[in-house]
Amino acid sequence: MLQQPTITAANSASTGTARSQASRSPVLLEIGILGLRAIEMLAVGATAWIAAAVALDLIPRGMEAAYGNAALIACLFYAALAEVTGCYDIDTRFSVRTGWTRVLTAWLSTGMFLMTLGFLLKVSEDFSRGWALAWFSFGAVALLGTRAAGTLWMRRLKQRGVFNHRVAIFGAGSQGDRLAKYIIGNEKLTIDLVGFFDDRLPERLPEREVHLPLYGNLTDLITRIRLGEVDQVIVALPWSAEKRLQEVVAELAITPVRIRLAPDLATFAFSQRPVVLLGDLPVMTLFERPISGFDQIVKRIEDVVVTSVGLVFVLPLFAIVALAIKLDSPGPVFFRQDREGFNNQRFRIWKFRSMRADRCEADGITQARKDDDRITRVGRFLRRTSIDELPQLFNVLTGEMSLVGPRPHAPSTKAGDRVFSDVVSHYAARHKVKPGMTGWAQVHGWRGETDTEEKLLKRLEHDLYYIENWSVLLDLYILARTVITLAFQKTAY
Incomplete structure (x- = not known):
């Protein structure tokens, strides 16, 4: 399909027309x-x-x-x-x-x-x-x-243009203009653009950015093909003009040159996306589901194995923390709160309670700040060391979270005076994978209170990078770096 090796580099039309046929x-x-x-x-x-x-x-x-x-x-x-x-x-x-x-x-x-x-x-x-x-x-x-x-x-x-094919574009409208601009700007292609051909009169054609000559109509194009001046024709007509496309292709099909169909205008916006066959039908993959298929199985195995081993070591710590919380202030040991997870589905996150029981917020959440009077003495230590997050290992085992991924936020959390999803229109893109106990943003210092829109944008930028570049090695690197980061962090309150 589009990945065949016949169109392979690009040069300007003026250079191409100057070359003699013998040198090609x-x-x-x-x-x-x-x-x-x-x-x-x-x-x-x-x-x-x-x-x-x-x-x-x-x-x-x-x-x-x-x-x-x-x-x-x-x-x-x-x-x-x-x-x-x-x-x-x-x-x-x-x-x-x-x-x-x-x-x-x-x-x-x-x-x-x-x-x-x-x-x-x-x-x-x-x-x-x-x-x-x-x-x-x-x-x-x-x-x-x-x-x-x-x-x-x-x-x-x-x-020197030795490899170049002489290519004519049939269709001098916006679609053909954008195609010519793409070819001329792509150094990997070996193409000399001959020029445009179109059945419409020049005054009916839109103004073009690419200054290639307009040589004539379909009959003129076929004449040049017969004279051996064209090796390939790319038809750049709107796909919606199905009848006209079929007529043009039928006329060109009797000539001994390769005929190709240019992408429709909308396709240029996704020119870097791969084209695959759906049966015999070529379709363009706009977005893949990240961490899917076998990768999803590998990540789940990683979560279960590492979490199970980790729980063996931290369960004694759980008992000590639970006792400290009870002795410090009245109320439950654990605190549960709604968070948004994979595919924007809500789940209940586990945490050690670090605030006074009567000040814990289930809805309309206000992020903790420096010297926040809601935080207990034990809670301040738990939050500074991130020990309050350890019960989320249970969320990992149940499949609601992963060890590594974008941190889950409460639906009502705000950056400044605006809810996160109102600040960034594509904020929900971070929910294409399971949320994590730690993440790429956290190990780069974007942790703690998100009191400005700039901080939110930085977090989102790092989260999307992780989603697009996931690997087991990246997860292990983040987990190792998390341990180091926790020892020196200053942004968790």
Whole structure:
């Protein structure tokens, strides 16, 4: 679909029209990529023998075939992994950094495969470890060098326009103008824009930002195709004009060029979103549910395991805290309050009571402030050390919360004089995952009273970053950093 490698970089129309047809060889790009595949495979095999010459005085008698087979298996497996990891995809062809990342991923995976295979076949002891380490090192250097040289070569040819396809846009309205602007501004594409074609008279067309020539109507476009001046046509007509689209495509379908349909105007607002197939129908994924599928299972296992282990250690502390609360002031040990959680669903959060029983607020909540007279003596210590939050481990076990995530706020909590959801229109986006006992915002100092709108915006910014970048390692990092943060925090009252 839109991810096919036929449209691959961009240049301005004025530059494209100046190039002669003889200097263009778009197929050379595919030939170059094919050659790069072959050279990288050869590099894997060649470095195996170079490593043998360096690390071994002599290959043991009878082992020549075994070493040769290992090199052959590595060549084939690397070639397969390079395809799987996207070493030759569009975004790697002109980017050394992206290419190196994927090449190293494929080579590391190849090394792991060979070690696993040797272990399972019980032949790993037959091979020299010095040879294996030398081969792995030389192979990495050879692959990185080959990729850098190949990428620089393709970049130079790209700058000369050798790979460029001549593309005409049918439709000189707003949709075609926006498409041309996107192509010209995208350095990854190898396109020379020929110009616009449209059946409407020039005076009926809207003003365009991109100054490309308007050459004529559909008949003129077909004439230029017949003369060999156009390699590809992108139809940029509104999708709502279904009948006209079908007529234009039917006329162009008899010509020997590639025909593509440009995104509708609304689609440009989501140009970075992936296109997938729903059966045979292409659809655009606007937003994924974060931490879903297998990730959701992994995070739940993480919560249950870590929480269960943690409760074993903190239950004696619970008894001490409960006794201290009872001796300090009359009232219950625990305090429960409504909070907004996943999907804006309300749940009852568990906390150790840190305020006087007659001053605890279930609704119309006012956030605690410095020197707040509602807080008890024991409560002040509990809040400063965040021990009052530990009963939320029960919320984690019941699945209402997670160990790490955006902190849950009461529905009526305000920033300044405005409810949180009134300050930021997309505040509810933080409820796309379960709330957490700690979070990315908390370990960066955005904890405690949210008395200004600026503080709320900062918290939301960090919460959304966490949602978009979640990983188990990030969770573990936040948990470890939380312990350090709690020891030095000054914003919890």
